[in-house]
Amino acid sequence: MTADLPAAPEFSEPVVDWHRLDVRMLIVRPLNEVLGLVPVFIGLLVLGKGETWRILLSVGMIVAIVLFGLLRWVTTRYRITAEQVEMHTGLFVRKRLAVPRERIRTVDLTAKLGHRLFGLSAIRVGTGQRDQPGEDGLTLDAVSSTEAERLRVLLLTLAVPESVEPAEERPSVVLSTLDKRWLRYAPLTLSGLVAVGALFGLTMNYARELELEVLGPLTDAAHWVVAQPLWLTLSLFAGVVLVIAGFGSVLVYIVQFGGYQLTREPDDTVRVRRGLLTTRSVSVAEQRLRGVEVEEPLLLRAGRGAHAKTVTTGLGRKGESNLLLPPAPIVEAHRVSAEVLRLEPSPTSTPLHRHPVAALRRRMVRAVVPVLVLSGVLAWFAPAWTWQVALALVPFAALLGWDRYRSLGHVLTDRYLVARQGSVVRETVALQRTGVIGWRISRSFFQRRSGLVTISATTAAGDGAYHVVDVAEGDGLALADETVPELLRPFLERVGSNAVETYPQP
Amino acid sequence: MHRSGNLHATLRPPVRHLPKAGLASPRARPWGTVDVVSTDQLRLRAPRHRVSRKSITLWTLHAVIGWAVLLVPQLVVLLFSRTPWQIGVAVATLAVGTAHTVVMPRWRYRVHRWEATPDAVYTLAGWLNQEWRIAPVSRIQTVDTKRGPLQQVLGLSTVTVTTASAAGPVLIEGLDHDDAVRLADELTTTTQATPGDAT
Structure with a gap:
C-alpha cells in the first residue's frame, strides 16, 4: 500500500x-x-x-x-x-x-x-x-x-521555523555566477598593488634570509635603470609596477572569486560560494537580511564597476564574509541587489535627494583646509618645494570635496532607507526600514551654524549604524520620522515663523 | 504693543501632519540626485530632565586631571631648562586648559538631558558637538548602571542602555545614584515585558 x-x-x-x-x-x-x-x-x-x-x-x-x-x-x-x-x-x-x-x-x-x-x-x-x-x-x-x-x-x-513545512523540493535558484568579462575590473581594485608590495617584501626578506642570488641581477638592473635619464627611470619603474600589479590583481581576483556563485536555496537562504583554492560558502537566512550595500571605490567607479555586500546580522565583520558580489559592472551590482531583496528595481538604484548647498560648502572646507594648513606648516618648517607640492594638491582636494558632495544623497522607498556617501569609496546602502533599531542625530559646532545634521540609523546588522551625512535639519528629521513611524514623533516640534508647536502626544 | 506678528500666528491654521520628504517638485540632476525644496522647520525638542548638578564638578575634575597630565611634565621640564619655545607652549597649555575647564562643564550641563518614556529612551549629550540618541524600549537588550571612583565620591551614576547595534550604547551620564537605579529598574521591567529578541 x-x-x-x-x-x-x-x-x-x-x-x-x-x-x-x-x-x-x-x-x-x-x-x-x-x-x-x-x-x-x-x-x-x-x-x-x-x-x-x-x-x-x-x-x-x-x-x-x-x-x-x-x-x-x-x-x-x-x-x-x-x-x-x-x-x-x-x-x-x-x-x-x-x-x-x-x-x-x-x-x-x-x-x-x-x-x-x-x-x-x-x-x-x-x-x-x-x-x-x-x-x-x-x-x-x-x-x-x-x-x-x-x-x-x-x-x-x-x-527559520516558518519554513519547516516539509520541503516540496524547490531547486536552488542561481542569481549570479562569475563572468570572465568581470576580470577586467580586477586591475581597478588595489589588490594588485598590495600584491606587488607583499611580493616585493617577501622576495627581499627571503632572498636575504636564504642568501639567494636574486639580489645581484636585481641590483645590476636597478643601477642600469637609475643611470638612465630621470623621465625614463620613472616611466620604466611605473611601467613595471603597473604590469606586475595588473597581473597580480587578476591572479588575486581569480584566487579569491573563482567559482563564485550566488544562489537562493530552497530553505530561503541566500548563499554565496567562491574561492579557487580556499573555498568559502556563506549562507544567510533571508529573514535576517537587513539590506544591501553597493560599494564603488574610486578606480572601480571610473570603470563603471562596483562590488556589493549584504547588510545582515550574525556575520563577522572581518574576512569579507558579507561579500555578495565581487568587483563587477555596476549594473550587475544593482541587478543582484534587486534579486536578493526580491524588489525590482533595486532600491540602490533609486534616484536620490540631493543635500543642501551648505553641505557642499562643508565638504569643500573639510577637503581643502587641511591641505592649506599642511602647506602653511610645511612653508614654516620644511624646504620650499614641499609646500609648493602641497599647494599643488589643492585643486585635487577641491575636486575630491566636490565629488564627495555629489555622492551625498538619500531617499526613502516603501521598505528601504537608501543613503549614499563617500568619494574614495562611494557607499550606497539600502537598509530595511524595519531593521532600524534607533537613531543618532549628531550636530557638530559647524554643522549647527550651517543648519545641517548627520542622521544615523542604528541597526543590529552590518556596520551597526548607517549615516545620512549633512542633511538639512528639518529634512533629516522628517526622513527619520517617516522611516520608523511613531519612534521620533514624540520628540519633534515644529518651529513656525512666530510660534513653536509641539506635536500632540498620542 | 505691536502685535502684527502674533496675529499672523493665530490666523495660521495649525499644521498637524508632517510634510513628506520629497514631495516638493523634484528636479533631476545629471548625477542621479533630485533637488528638494525644503519648507518644513522640524526640530528635536530637548529631553525633559537635566542631569544632576553635581555633574559640573565631575566634568571639572575630569578636565583638571586631563590637563594636569599634559601640563605637569612640561612644568617638570621647565625646572631644568627654559627656552622661549617651552615657556610659550606651557603658557598656551595653561590658558587653553583653564578656558576648557571653566567653560566645558557648564556648557555640558546646559546641554545634557535625558528622558525615558514607555516607548523610548531619549538623550542629548555633548557641548561643541552634540548628539541626540533615541532607542526604542522594544529594542533594548541590557540596562546597566556603572560608577567610576570619582562618580562614587560624588554620588553619581551612569546608566548604559545597549541595543543589538554594534554602534554603541545610549549613555545617561551624571545621574544621582538613586535616580539611576530607579531608572534602570524601570527600564528593565518594561524591557522584560516586551517580547522579541530585539534585533
Whole structure:
C-alpha cells in the first residue's frame, strides 16, 4: 500500500550524541600550518648546510604542531540538540560554548587547501549577539564536507521555523555566477598593488634570509635603470609596477572569486560560494537580511564597476564574509541587489535627494583646509618645494570635496532607507526600514551654524549604524520620522515663523 | 504693543501632519540626485530632565586631571631648562586648559538631558558637538548602571542602555545614584515585558 506513495522526505534527526571533529583533522591541521611555514623550513633545512640545531628545530616545530592538533582533536566535542549547538574544547582552559539554535543567523563553510584535499570543511555559526566581541558564534573546524552540508541545512532550517513545512523540493535558484568579462575590473581594485608590495617584501626578506642570488641581477638592473635619464627611470619603474600589479590583481581576483556563485536555496537562504583554492560558502537566512550595500571605490567607479555586500546580522565583520558580489559592472551590482531583496528595481538604484548647498560648502572646507594648513606648516618648517607640492594638491582636494558632495544623497522607498556617501569609496546602502533599531542625530559646532545634521540609523546588522551625512535639519528629521513611524514623533516640534508647536502626544 | 506678528500666528491654521520628504517638485540632476525644496522647520525638542548638578564638578575634575597630565611634565621640564619655545607652549597649555575647564562643564550641563518614556529612551549629550540618541524600549537588550571612583565620591551614576547595534550604547551620564537605579529598574521591567529578541 505504502509502496505507491512517494518516499517521505528525509527528516534529518537532530544529533544528540556528542561528536568529535573529523579524524582527518589530525593530518589536515598540521598540514595547513606546515604549508604556511614551508619557506621557513626551506630556510632552515635546505639552505642550512645541515647544521644540527636547524634540523632539530624544524623537527621540534613539526612535532609541536602535530601534538597541538592531536590535543585539539581529543578535547573538542560538539553536539546539536533540539535547542542548541554545544561545543566543548580546550585542555587547560575548558571552554563550553552553547548557541541557541533560534539565534542562528548565518552558516559559513570554509575549506582551505588542506581541508579540500581531504574533503573537509570548517563550519562557523553566526548569531549576531554583540555582547562579547570576538565571542560571536561558534566554529567547528572541521567536519567532513557532507556532514558540513547536512549541518548547514539542519541549522538554518530550524533557524527559520516558518519554513519547516516539509520541503516540496524547490531547486536552488542561481542569481549570479562569475563572468570572465568581470576580470577586467580586477586591475581597478588595489589588490594588485598590495600584491606587488607583499611580493616585493617577501622576495627581499627571503632572498636575504636564504642568501639567494636574486639580489645581484636585481641590483645590476636597478643601477642600469637609475643611470638612465630621470623621465625614463620613472616611466620604466611605473611601467613595471603597473604590469606586475595588473597581473597580480587578476591572479588575486581569480584566487579569491573563482567559482563564485550566488544562489537562493530552497530553505530561503541566500548563499554565496567562491574561492579557487580556499573555498568559502556563506549562507544567510533571508529573514535576517537587513539590506544591501553597493560599494564603488574610486578606480572601480571610473570603470563603471562596483562590488556589493549584504547588510545582515550574525556575520563577522572581518574576512569579507558579507561579500555578495565581487568587483563587477555596476549594473550587475544593482541587478543582484534587486534579486536578493526580491524588489525590482533595486532600491540602490533609486534616484536620490540631493543635500543642501551648505553641505557642499562643508565638504569643500573639510577637503581643502587641511591641505592649506599642511602647506602653511610645511612653508614654516620644511624646504620650499614641499609646500609648493602641497599647494599643488589643492585643486585635487577641491575636486575630491566636490565629488564627495555629489555622492551625498538619500531617499526613502516603501521598505528601504537608501543613503549614499563617500568619494574614495562611494557607499550606497539600502537598509530595511524595519531593521532600524534607533537613531543618532549628531550636530557638530559647524554643522549647527550651517543648519545641517548627520542622521544615523542604528541597526543590529552590518556596520551597526548607517549615516545620512549633512542633511538639512528639518529634512533629516522628517526622513527619520517617516522611516520608523511613531519612534521620533514624540520628540519633534515644529518651529513656525512666530510660534513653536509641539506635536500632540498620542 | 505691536502685535502684527502674533496675529499672523493665530490666523495660521495649525499644521498637524508632517510634510513628506520629497514631495516638493523634484528636479533631476545629471548625477542621479533630485533637488528638494525644503519648507518644513522640524526640530528635536530637548529631553525633559537635566542631569544632576553635581555633574559640573565631575566634568571639572575630569578636565583638571586631563590637563594636569599634559601640563605637569612640561612644568617638570621647565625646572631644568627654559627656552622661549617651552615657556610659550606651557603658557598656551595653561590658558587653553583653564578656558576648557571653566567653560566645558557648564556648557555640558546646559546641554545634557535625558528622558525615558514607555516607548523610548531619549538623550542629548555633548557641548561643541552634540548628539541626540533615541532607542526604542522594544529594542533594548541590557540596562546597566556603572560608577567610576570619582562618580562614587560624588554620588553619581551612569546608566548604559545597549541595543543589538554594534554602534554603541545610549549613555545617561551624571545621574544621582538613586535616580539611576530607579531608572534602570524601570527600564528593565518594561524591557522584560516586551517580547522579541530585539534585533
